[in-house]
Every structure is written in structure tokens, then in C-alpha cells.
Amino acid sequence: MKKTLPFLFLFASLVARAVADDPSTVYGRCHNPDVLSVENRAKAENLPALKLALGVGRPCNLPLVQQYVLAHPPQFSEAQLEQMAQNLLTYVQQARQDKQIGASDNSIGTTSLVSKGVGAIIGVALESGSIQRTTSGNVATVTLNSAQAANFLSAGAIKPCAVIESNCAFGRKLLSGLTVMTTYDVAQANTSTNSTASQAALASLVGSNAPAFTGVSARLDFHARKKNVQLTDLVNTYQSSSYLSVTATYASAFNDLITSVDSNPDYQKALEDAITDLRNTAANDTDVKVNQILLNLKIAIAKIINNNAPTTAAFQTYASAENAYRGARDKALQAVLNKWTVSFQYDYNRLANQPDQSDFKAIYSYRRDADNDKVLQVTANAGATIYDSLLGSTTSRFRSAQAAFQLDFTATSTASKVQAAVSGGYYFQYMVANGLLTLPSTDLAPGTSIPLPGNASELLNTTGPIHIGQGKMTLSMKGSNFSIPLALTFSNRTDLIKASKVGGNFGITYDFSSLFGALKK
Amino acid sequence: MACTLAICTGVDADYQGPIGASFEIAVASSSGTATLNYALYAGTALTSGPWKFTIASGVKVLTLVVESAVMGDRISIKEVTNGCNQVLDAFNYTPSLAPEGLELKGL
Numbered sequence: 365m366k367k368t369l370p371f372l373f374l375f376a377s378l379v380a381r382a383v384a385d386d387p388s389t390v391y392g393r394c395h396n397p398d399v400l401s402v403e404n405r406a407k408a409e410n411l412p413a414l415k416l417a418l419g420v421g422r423p424c425n426l427p428l429v430q431q432y433v434l435a436h437p438p439q440f441s442e443a444q445l446e447q448m449a450q451n452l453l454t455y456v457q458q459a460r461q462d463k464q465i466g467a468s469d470n471s472i473g474t475t476s477l478v479s480k481g482v483g484a485i486i487g488v489a490l491e492s493g494s495i496q497r498t499t500s501g502n503v504a505t506v507t508l509n510s511a512q513a514a515n516f517l518s519a520g521a522i523k524p525c526a527v528i529e530s531n532c533a534f535g536r537k538l539l540s541g542l543t544v545m546t547t548y549d550v551a552q553a554n555t556s557t558n559s560t561a562s563q564a565a566l567a568s569l570v571g572s573n574a575p576a577f578t579g580v581s582a583r584l585d586f587h588a589r590k591k592n593v594q595l596t597d598l599v600n601t602y603q604s605s606s607y608l609s610v611t612a613t614y615a616s617a618f619n620d621l622i623t624s625v626d627s628n629p630d631y632q633k634a635l636e637d638a639i640t641d642l643r644n645t646a647a648n649d650t651d652v653k654v655n656q657i658l659l660n661l662k663i664a665i666a667k668i669i670n671n672n673a674p675t676t677a678a679f680q681t682y683a684s685a686e687n688a689y690r691g692a693r694d695k696a697l698q699a700v701l702n703k704w705t706v707s708f709q710y711d712y713n714r715l716a717n718q719p720d721q722s723d724f725k726a727i728y729s730y731r732r733d734a735d736n737d738k739v740l741q742v743t744a745n746a747g748a749t750i751y752d753s754l755l756g757s758t759t760s761r762f763r764s765a766q767a768a769f770q771l772d773f774t775a776t777s778t779a780s781k782v783q784a785a786v787s788g789g790y791y792f793q794y795m796v797a798n799g800l801l802t803l804p805s806t807d808l809a810p811g812t813s814i815p816l817p818g819n820a821s822e823l824l825n826t827t828g829p830i831h832i833g834q835g836k837m838t839l840s841m842k843g844s845n846f847s848i849p850l851a852l853t854f855s856n857r858t859d860l861i862k863a864s865k866v867g868g869n870f871g872i873t874y875d876f877s878s879l880f881g882a883l884k885k
Numbered sequence: 886m887a888c889t890l891a892i893c894t895g896v897d898a899d900y901q902g903p904i905g906a907s908f909e910i911a912v913a914s915s916s917g918t919a920t921l922n923y924a925l926y927a928g929t930a931l932t933s934g935p936w937k938f939t940i941a942s943g944v945k946v947l948t949l950v951v952e953s954a955v956m957g958d959r960i961s962i963k964e965v966t967n968g969c970n971q972v973l974d975a976f977n978y979t980p981s982l983a984p985e986g987l988e989l990k991g992l
């Protein structure tokens with residue numbers, strides 16, 4: 365881990381330069397560019413305005429210094445890296461019911477009847493019990509949003525697109541919307557209730573020999589912004605305790621950093637020198653010369669940050685707090701701005717003794733603030749599944765079509781210590797093709813004891829509709845970033861067995877700090 | 886009505902004022918959606934208006950966390966003490982901005 369991080373930071377800093385927005389922005393020019401014009405910069409009456417424009421405390425100046433510092437990385441300690449990672453977790457918003465942290469509905473271990481409208485940022489879920497599969501299992505799902513991964517690896521240099529950012533660069537926009545999930549079967553468990561001996565034998569077959577790696581998914585999320593946002597809605601949003609507590613840390617870290625830089629005599633001298641140089645430029649001096657003076661000032665401030673231990677520490681605390689703040693702000697604004705989301709998801713599934721399958725899914729998600737901080741979430745899915753390989757069978761490659769609908773309601777106030785969300789959903793699947801099984805071959809290669817690859821066997825009469833209903837409760841502790849989904853599912857059949865099934869699904873989802881801590885050990 | 890804060894002539898601060906005098910801050914923006922969400926000065930933190938502080942001795946940073954719902958919104962930081970109206974700073978909003986940090990010197 366220690367050897368890998370510097371490499372990753374170097375790589376990420378290079379990527380940061382590639383995807384950074386507006387590289388032409390120049391320190392000091394973004395507030396009052398007129399004061400730097402030939403006519404104005406030498407006038408005595410403009411001296412205060414010139415000094416104000418060059419101060420490190422201007423909202424657009426510090427990010428430029430920060431960008432420079434991160435491109436010439438300071439040495440972050442392991443503890444600081446861990447703190448930064450933990451702050452990223454504030455993006456994992458337990459109050460939101462439209463996040464997909466666990467496995468999809470097609471997994472052998474899932475608590476989800478539908479795929480949710482927003483990919484989780486960084487999450488780990490352990491879930492037990494299938495929903496529409498004949499086979500049940502215990503599945504671990506690792507979810508990672510690519511923008512958050514890039515943000516962490518670049519120590520904050522690559523920032524995810526903010527919720528309100530309408531002109532986010534394409535690279536960052538793609539990273540922000542792309543979430544990758546991998547699922548692993550951690551232990552094969554029970555199968556469904558079987559009505560006949562032959563079905564028990566079948567369940568026994570498909571319920572064994574499960575691969576450890578059971579699938580990978582990739583999804584892209586697209587958010588629609590609400591127009592005509594009311595100022596009162598924004599003010600109320602920014603008065604939430606979850607936002608204000610993070611903001612207090614952020615403001616305090618910023619205050620400490622600016623105070624630390626400002627009290628450094630080298631900063632005062634660099635500022636004075638820059639002002640003198642600018643005022644001494646001639647009318648025929650070009651912007652290139654002016655920009656060089658501004659660049660020199662930016663580098664001087666970056667060096668002050670890097671070369672003075674207390675200021676370096678203040679900078680690192682600020683960078684860390686800034687990550688947390690952006691997460692809290694996005695969370696606050698999403699409630700106001702992002703009313704609905706459309707996502708497209710691809711799932712590759714590896715199933716025991718069945719051909720690999722691919723799912724293509726469209727996901728629609730809408731959230732409505734029902735009563736102050738109580739949220740009603742509507743999620744709808746439509747999808748299709750194909751066999752990646754027919755293994756010699758003549759059945760249709762198009763395996764099934766699905767549609768699902770779910771309502772989630774946050775039953776408790778966000779102020780409550782124990783958070784509870786109740787859900788109800790309906791899932792419909794039509795099996796267009798019969799189920800396929802990969803039966804073990806008894807043939808051996810001539811003259812050897814090497815078994816030939818198994819042949820597909822078609823399960824007759826498995827086409828037709830599947831109806832599934834689910835009731836679910838998700839419990840979580842405020843501030844803990846872990847939750848326990850408990851679900852009861854009813855179905856008229858599963859994908860391979862035409863027998864009704866009543867089953868329980870449960871799980872535990874963990875936040876990234878737990879994973880990060882475990883990795884460090 | 887005269888404002889409390891005056892432009893500082895040295896490089897050590899942005900604005901200055903008499904120690905113990907109070908001043909009030911406000912934000913305005915072209916879109917009307919800018920909000921001042923948090924203010925911190927000399928150990929005093931405010932989360933809602935009126936955004937009033939008292940000038941402390943030495944140079945202290947006035948930190949203002951300002952947000953808007955519109956990209957590129959022109960935001961003005963103003964002093965509005967006793968009805969005065971003085972623009973202390975102005976900038977175009979983007980979500981990647983840091984807070985505003987004005988250095989105030991108590992005299």
C-alpha cells in the first residue's frame with residue numbers, strides 16, 4: 365500500500381492535468397480583471413483593488429494555488445491519507461433511498477428488487493438470498509464511483525462534478541456518472557423450496573460449484589436539474605444540521621490556512637513584490653509579462669504552503685475538509701435540484717452451471733420530499749437479458765425481459781438517531797427462452813483423462829411470466845454509514861423452477877472507512 | 886450612512902476598522918439565488934443572519950461560505966452596517982471556489 369500510493373498519486377496528478385477545467389485561468393485575474401489592465405494597474409487609486417485581487421483569500425485564487433500544490437504533491441502522511449479517505453465517505457449518504465449499494469436484482473444474493481437510480485460512491489455490501497434466481501447465495505458487492513476514486517487517488521486534484529456544475533468538463537462528467545460494481549459469492553447457501561424430487565435435484569445442481577467471482581456491472585447516471593429553484597428551498601437546505609456541521613469544519617480549516625499564509629512574512633513580501641512589479645510594467649508590456657508576475661506569486665504561495673510545516677498541515681486539513689464539504693453540499697443540493705435520474709446499466713453475470721448472461725437495464729428514479737425531511741422515492745426498471753453463449757442449444761439467445769417498480773419512504777426524520785426506510789415493490793419477468801444448464805460432461809478426450817467441456821442442457825417448460833412482490837425495511841444508525849436491509853419476498857416461481865417461493869433477504873452494507881481500515885491492517 | 890470597514894493601505898490586510906466597532910455583511914447576486922451559509926470571524930461563527938461581527942484587534946480573517954444555484958452568478962460581498970452599502974469583493978460563482986477570506990485589521 366505504501367509503495368503503491370506515491371505511484372497512484374503521480375499518475376493521478378497527470379490525469380488531473382488532463383481533465384482539469386479551464387487551464388487558462390490565471391491567478392489574480394478572476395475577480396477584477398480590469399484592475400490588471402495597462403490603464404489601471406499603475407494608478408495609485410487602484411492599489412487597494414490590485415492588492416485585493418491578488419490576495420490568497422479570494423475564492424478563485426486559493427483553488428489555483430491548491431491545484432499547483434497538488435500537481436507538485438506535498439508528502440501526505442498515512443494518517444492524513446486515511447483522514448482524507450474517511451472524509452470522502454460523507455458522499456455516501458445514508459438518508460438517500462435512491463442509491464444502489466448492494467447487488468442487482470439478478471444476483472444470487474441481493475436485497476434489491478429494483479436497481480436504484482444513483483450508483484453508490486464507495487460501498488461494500490454483504491447480502492444473502494436471491495430474488496428471481498433459483499439459486500441463493502451470500503454475495504459481497506464492492507461498488508466504486510470512478511470520480512470518487514480519481515478524487516481520492518489524486519488527493520483532491522480531480523474533483524467530481526458538483527451537482528450544480530452545468531459546464532463540467534466531459535472527462536469529469538463521465539467519471540462522475542460512471543459506477544462499477546463487482547460481486548463475489550462468499551459462500552454458497554440454500555436453494556429455494558422445491559416441490560418435487562426432480563426439482564430438488566436440479567436445485568442441488570445449480571446451487572453448487574458457484575464461482576467466487578459472480579459478476580461485474582457498469583452504470584452511467586444522468587441527472588435532470590429542476591428549474592426555477594426557489595431561494596427559500598435553498599436556504600432551508602443549507603440550514604440542515606448535516607450540512608452546517610461539515611461547513612463549520614470547512615470554514616474553520618480555511619480560516620486557519622489563510623491566517624497561516626497571511627501571517628507569513630514571505631507571503632507579505634511576495635505580495636508586495638508582485639504589486640510593485642505589476643505597477644512597474646510599461647504600457648507596452650504584454651499580458652504574457654503580467655501573467656508571469658501572477659504565476660510567480662502563485663508559485664511563491666505554493667512554496668510557502670509546502671515549505672512551512674504548520675502551513676502544510678493547515679493546507680492538508682483544508683484539502684480534506686473541502687472534500688467533505690463538497691459531499692455535504694452535493695447532498696444538500698441534490699434534494700433540491702436533482703428530482704429525477706435516468707441510468708443505464710450493464711450487468712455481466714456468472715452463474716453456477718449456467719451459461720454467462722448479460723443484462724441491459726434502464727433505470728428511472730424520482731424523489732419527492734413528502735414532508736420536510738421525509739422522502740418518497742420512486743424507482744422503475746426495464747431490462748432484457750441475453751445468454752452470452754448458447755453452448756450448442758437451439759433456444760433463443762434472448763433469455764428474458766423484465767420490468768420492476770418500487771416505492772421507498774423514509775419513515776423517520778433525519779434528526780432521528782435510528783433511520784428507517786420502508787419499501788414495497790413489484791417485479792415482473794417474462795422468460796422468453798428456456799433455462800440453460802451446463803451439465804458436467806462424462807466424455808474424455810481420446811487417450812487422456814481430460815474431460816471435455818460440458819454441454820448445455822435445455823430445461824423444458826421454463827418460459828413464461830414470473831411475478832415477485834417484496835416488502836423491505838432498511839435500518840441504519842445516523843452517522844454510522846452502515847445499514848441493514850431486511851426483506852420478505854414472494855414469487856410465483858423462480859427462473860428455473862416453476863414453484864412458488866417465499867423467502868427472506870437480508871444484508872449489511874458497510875462504508876468505505878471500514879474497508880480502508882481493513883486494508884491498512 | 887458611513888460603513889465601518891475601510892480599505893487597508895498596507896499589504897497586511899484587505900480592510901480595516903476600529904477595534905470594538907460592529908459591522909454587518911450581506912451577499913447579493915445577479916441571479917438572486919446566492920446564499921451566505923456560514924460566516925466565521927475572530928472565533929465567532931454565524932449560520933444565519935443578521936451577519937454581524939465586532940472588529941477584533943490584529944489581523945483576522947473573515948471567512949464567508951457563499952453558494953449559488955447558478956453557474957457564473959455574479960456574487961457581491963457587501964458591508965451593510967446601519968444601512969450603508971459597500972461592495973467588499975465580487976466574483977463569478979463556480980462550485981469549485983473556496984470560501985471568501987477577507988483579512989480585516991483592527992486599529
